[in-house]
Amino acid sequence: MIVKVDAARCQGHGRCAVEAARVYTLDAEGHCAVNGRTIPPELEEEARIGVEVCPERAIALEP
Numbered sequence: 371m372i373v374k375v376d377a378a379r380c381q382g383h384g385r386c387a388v389e390a391a392r393v394y395t396l397d398a399e400g401h402c403a404v405n406g407r408t409i410p411p412e413l414e415e416e417a418r419i420g421v422e423v424c425p426e427r428a429i430a431l432e433p
């Protein structure tokens with residue numbers, strides 16, 4: 371699974387990094403910094419949590 375973060379949508383709320391800290395990290399401006407990251411199977415459920423809590427719908431997961 372690969373995380374895709376739409377930089378045009380991400381507003382830097384940081385909720386992804388709070389609710390799913392093992393998957394999502396933020397850059398110096400507070401925007402999600404894991405675009406293109408490959409997620410191992412044991413973290414896939416946590417990756418989905420990040421999708422659900424992002425208020426901007428900026429995160430997508432690809433197989």
Ligand code: SF4
Pocket residue numbers: 375379380381382383384385386387400401402423424425426427428429
């Ligand atoms: S929760 Fe969404 S808008 Fe906020 S930092 Fe994460 S990806 Fe960006």
